[in-house]
Every structure is written in C-alpha cells, then in structure tokens.
Amino acid sequence: MLTSRRTGPPILPKEGMGSNLDPSSPHPLPSWLSQEDLSYYASKFDKSGFTGPLNYYRNLNLNWELTTAWTGAKVKVHVKFITGDLDLVYNSLGTKQYIESSGFKRDVPNLEEVVIQEGVVHFNNQEAAEDITNHIYEFIKKF
Template sequence: MDGIEHRTVEVNGIKMHIAEKGKEGPVVLFLHGFPELWYSWRHQIAALGSLGYRAVAPDLRGYGDTEVPASISSYTGFHIVGDIVALIDSLGVEQVFLVGHDMGAIIGWYLCMFRPERIKAYVCLSVPFLRRNPKIKTVDAMRAVYGDDYYICRFQEPGKMESEMAEVGTAYVLKNILTTRKTGPPIFPKGEYGTGFNPDTPDTLPSWLTEDDLAYYVSKFEKTGFTGGLNYYRNFNLNWELTAPWSGVQIKVPVKFITGELDMIYTSFNTKEYIHGGGFKEDVPNLKEVIVQKGVAHFNNEEAVEEISNHIYEFIKKF
C-alpha cells in the first residue's frame, strides 16, 4: 500500500493498531466511521504522506487490529477521545490536523470540544456538529423524529443487531452498507436487515470499491464482529449525560466541512437547514468552508478519493 507502515501503540489501557506514512512534517490524524477501518483512509494516507505530512490512521477501539473491550460502557465518547489524546502523545507532538468521517467525525467534534488546544484544524466529513439538546436524550430525540426503525434506535439493544447481521453474513452487511446511495434517514425495517441501508444491493461493486477492498473489510470484521462498532451508538444517551457540562459550547477550532449531496446524513431531517441556515456557523464560529459534492454519497472519502485528498491539503496547508 504505497509505503504505508503498521505498528501497535499502547493507549489508555488498550493496544491500538495504527497505519502511517511519512516520518516527518505535521501530523494529519484520520478517524474512521462505521463500519470502516484505518483502511478507509488508505488513499488519503498515501496522498498526504507524499506531500510532506505524517499521515496517521488508527483502527479505533473495537475495530480491526485494535483491542475490543467487552463492556458496552467502555465505548463512551470520553474513552474514545482518551485513546486519541494518548495516541497524539505517543506521536510526540502537541497538535495535529484532524480528519474525521461518520462516527469518526462525531469523535472529532468531541476531541475539538474537550481538547481544542491539541487540534490545529479539523476537516470534517459527513456529520456536522450535533448540538446538545439539554431537554431530551440523543436516542430519545432520534426515536421521536424517525421512529423505532431508525438505524441508531435499532442498534441499541445489545446482541440484537449482531444476530440479524449474522443471519445475512459479514460480506453482505459490508457490501450493503458501503455501496448504499439511498438518501434520507437510514431506516431498517425489522426482520429485513438487508433492505435497510441499501434496498438495491448491486451485483457488481462500484469502481471505487474493489473485491480486494471488500475482502479486507470482511476479514477484519469476521475477526472482531460488529459489537465494538455498535457499542459507540449504544453510548449515545450516556454521552448525552456525560457532556452536560459542555451544553451550549461553541467549537473554536478552524473547520472545513465536506459532504456528498446524496449523503444519508445530509439528506436527513433538518440537516441541510442547520448546515446552510446559520445554526452550524453559530455553533462553530470558525467554520471556514462547506463543500457539497455533486453526485457523491455517504462514503465520500472512498468514492471521491482525489477530491477529498485535495480538499484536505488545500485547507491544512493554510496553517
């Protein structure tokens, strides 16, 4: 993979696998989403590592070749941010450029909230800042808007989604989710897991996802299962409680936000209004740029490889 090296570091009581390219220069730290791995950033690691940056992407807690703690409560936002801060320390730097996608974007917002002094600038993909509503817990609010079949609501019961995924198999789950171009909130009708994200799973993979790519994902998720990744969602209500001291906080880090126009988050309830109507800028006063990619869906870091790499570089080189 074009000079990408792998090693394991000890962080916050667990062993974490990281992939990196570039020995010197400013650190660009990539945080993946669900159901992804460091591998989701392979193209950006290669690109930024060749441009004088030290590009680093971990398998987050519960994923890939990083340890998978057993208890649900080991996956709060504090645990994950603790892992990342320890990773930054292990790299021997004070600050990093941060890039996050999907659940990694949410962790990125927490990192900017809790330890802004460690982040030079943040390139956020897909998930804008989620303003905390002090009156209602996160999952309860999602259930009120989208109903019980909304994917995050369906992820809540321990073991339930895992057993449904096991019925259709790891390869089907990953192919189904990674290739989805369905807009609007992801709804999983009960008993029909495979029709949730992507009612029309293609027979052939899109040009940006090869059989080898899919096989890599499948090999890692067959080893770990999906529970670690699902446990992030199972802590949404607990995270809501734990972040009460930050209610109403503004994110002061410089931010560039990039989403696909077909992204399932972007096309969900009120998201466009929040991003373009002033709410996002109010919460993130240093929001410098919002990019909406034509014809691109949720996994924009893999679908629009060069465009995303260029957007990251054009932004971070200013600092």
C-alpha cells in the same frame, strides 16, 4: 447500505440486514470500492465482530448524557466541512438546514468553507478520494 444512493431514512427489513440479498445475484461493487477493500474490511469484522460499532447506537442516550458538559461549546479551530449531497447523515432530519443556516457558523465560528460534493454518499474519503485529498491539501497549506 454502504452503496445506497437514497437520501431518505434507512428502511431495513424486519428480518434484519442482508435478509433481502440474493446470494446467487450479488450486487456489483461501486467503482470506488474494490473487492480487495471489501475483503479487508470484512476480515476486520470477522476478527472483532460488529458489536462495537453497533454499541454506539445502542448507547445513544448515555452518549448524550456523557457529552452534556459540552452543550453550547464552540468549535474554535479553523474548519472546512465536507460532505456528500447524498450522505444519509447530511439528509437526516434538520441536519442540512442546520449546516446551511447561521446555526452551524454560530457553533463553528472559524468555519471557513462548507463543501457539498454532488453525487457522493457517506464514505466520501473513498468515493471521491482525489477530491477529498485536494480539499485537505488546499486547507492545510494555508497554515
């Protein structure tokens, strides 16, 4: 899932994540993810488990209830939005249309720029680190 280039919805085998991986034939890591990075992340999940990150998704209904007070709220700070054109979230139902329509600008009135990085997935800060750094630097130096 971390390195998928598919823009459609994730399709997981009913046996669970990782059940279709052949340990004798590991998938090569992408250029932006080193074995050292992967080992570091894995060590953190070894220590704390993966339950915390999954609980957000298990709790979606309550999350919506807890944030209803902010329904219709506007993001009033200056914003530069950056995503990858292959990002699963960007390509999920209605998101791309919302970002590209006047709806996003309506809800984020100080939206200065939307950057869609070609060929980049969800972890754009890792996959296109130098590009992201340059975008952030150019954005904050205006202030």
